[in-house]
Amino acid sequence: MATDQNKEILNVESKARATAGRISYFDMVVESAKGAIVTDANGREYYDLLASASAINVGHCHPKVVSAVKEQADKLLLYTPAYFSNVKTAELYSRLAAITPGNFAKKVALGNSGSDANDAMIKFARAYTGRQYIVSYTGAYHGSTYGAMSVSGVSLNMTRKMGPMVPGVVKVPYPDHIQRHKGESDHDYSVRMFQLFKLPFDTYLPADETAMVLIEPIQGDGGIVKPPQEYMDMVYQFTRENGIVFAVDEVNQGLGRTGKMWSIDHFGIEPDLMAIGKSVASGLPLSAVVGRAEMIDALQSPGNAYTTAGNPVAAATALATLDVIEEENLVQRSKDMGERAEAFFKRCQQDFSFIGAVRMYGFNGGVDIVDENGNPDPDATNRILYRMYELGAIMISLRGNTLRFQPPLVMTDDEWHHASAIILQAFVDEKDGMIKEPDAAGHIGWS
Numbered sequence: 553m554a555t556d557q558n559k560e561i562l563n564v565e566s567k568a569r570a571t572a573g574r575i576s577y578f579d580m581v582v583e584s585a586k587g588a589i590v591t592d593a594n595g596r597e598y599y600d601l602l603a604s605a606s607a608i609n610v611g612h613c614h615p616k617v618v619s620a621v622k623e624q625a626d627k628l629l630l631y632t633p634a635y636f637s638n639v640k641t642a643e644l645y646s647r648l649a650a651i652t653p654g655n656f657a658k659k660v661a662l663g664n665s666g667s668d669a670n671d672a673m674i675k676f677a678r679a680y681t682g683r684q685y686i687v688s689y690t691g692a693y694h695g696s697t698y699g700a701m702s703v704s705g706v707s708l709n710m711t712r713k714m715g716p717m718v719p720g721v722v723k724v725p726y727p728d729h730i731q732r733h734k735g736e737s738d739h740d741y742s743v744r745m746f747q748l749f750k751l752p753f754d755t756y757l758p759a760d761e762t763a764m765v766l767i768e769p770i771q772g773d774g775g776i777v778k779p780p781q782e783y784m785d786m787v788y789q790f791t792r793e794n795g796i797v798f799a800v801d802e803v804n805q806g807l808g809r810t811g812k813m814w815s816i817d818h819f820g821i822e823p824d825l826m827a828i829g830k831s832v833a834s835g836l837p838l839s840a841v842v843g844r845a846e847m848i849d850a851l852q853s854p855g856n857a858y859t860t861a862g863n864p865v866a867a868a869t870a871l872a873t874l875d876v877i878e879e880e881n882l883v884q885r886s887k888d889m890g891e892r893a894e895a896f897f898k899r900c901q902q903d904f905s906f907i908g909a910v911r912m913y914g915f916n917g918g919v920d921i922v923d924e925n926g927n928p929d930p931d932a933t934n935r936i937l938y939r940m941y942e943l944g945a946i947m948i949s950l951r952g953n954t955l956r957f958q959p960p961l962v963m964t965d966d967e968w969h970h971a972s973a974i975i976l977q978a979f980v981d982e983k984d985g986m987i988k989e990p991d992a993a994g995h996i997g998w999s
């Protein structure tokens with residue numbers, strides 16, 4: 553019998569790998585990937601329904617992106633932009649300023665990860681306002697550095713044993729599907745959630761000492777959730793009235809993922825600061841904060857300098873990635889494919905009682921798996937994910953019982969046809985009680 557290369561590699565790896573850096577799902581080792589197809593170490597192919605956690609919106613190893621990497625790698629891997637610029641990095645600043653919302657003077661700070669971009673927004677907002685407090689949301693994932701962890705609110709393991717967190721952070725409830733009462737109108741929900749947003753300000757948090765409100769306009773790891781327009785308008789208006797920086801994290805939901813270039817575009821709001829990462833350089837380490845010039849200039853050098861931030865290979869890759877998004881109309885593609893996917897999941901919702909809410913914004917969605925009482929069913933979620941994996945599709949969960957659906961935006965019609973057939977088969981097998989418990993049942997996903 554042929555040896556299982558995946559397991560062999562993982563056995564070796566596990567002897568030296570830190571546990572904290574990986575969330576367990578399947579015993580799979582990625583060998584290569586192209587477009588929307590991933591190949592494992594055994595040579596088995598899978599439809600990618602995760603896009604490397606929304607970091608590969610333009611598809612794996614896009615030829616234009618790969619040739620930009622190769623061309624730049626031949627010329628210059630790094631001269632640190634912390635001291636001297638280079639041709640590609642110099643070009644990237646204005647490109648990012650041009651493609652982000654806001655008809656005002658903007659500047660850009662480059663980083664290495666979505667996490668450090670969120671840290672940087674804390675720094676810029678504090679420096680600009682001279683105020684200390686930061687308001688962020690429950691259910692948020694902003695990253696794994698101390699600042700980003702401190703403003704996150706999605707997993708106990710992100711604070712456990714590591715406190716104290718960065719001080720001055722106040723969390724308010726995100727208007728998500730869990731907080732919402734059955735049948736509550738958008739208006740009633742917005743008013744109620746805005747009251748909860750205001751509660752700290754009414755009781756212990758001086759608005760005039762608050763530097764920034766940080767929000768994911770569509771929350772990613774919180775379950776792919778979009779607040780009502782009225783709620784966002786109220787929060788934004790509150791920041792205007794109180795001189796508070798309105799900052800958005802687009803690391804997960806930006807760059808066409810939601811059927812618009814940025815998730816904040818769904819609300820017609822121009823943020824003061826925006827964090828970008830993941831797909832911007834097709835997965836090479838690069839992040840950015842784009843914001844009002846006077847806010848970015850509030851910090852003096854070297855208040856936010858990193859040796860490798862905006863390194864030339866990542867910068868060249870980002871420029872190529874942004875070209876691909878434009879040339880291949882991927883924002884529109886995301887919208888169109890999202891409509892098809894939504895129709896598919898809504899049809900499934902009719903046929904399978906364990907499918908709860910379906911939230912789809914672009915080629916990007918959360919599909920809740922529930923028990924007969926409508927409560928979250930993480931075991932069924934794990935079984936379905938595992939079955940998809942057996943059948944040849946990669947998907948993971950959010951919050952234990954939400955299917956996280958984020959395929960590369962370049963997935964072809966034919967690939968979607970096959971991938972959706974796998975999803976359907978997994979639903980049928982779950983309904984029929986046919987799915988063998990995966991070895992990792994109960995241990996996969998976030999905790």
Ligand SMILES: Cc1ncc(COP(=O)(O)O)c(C=O)c1O
Nearest residue numbers: 665666667693694695772803804
């Ligand atoms: C919304 C959001 N912000 C920030 C981050 C952190 O990005 P990184 O893992 O590149 O540090 C993530 C990662 O999942 C994210 O989803």
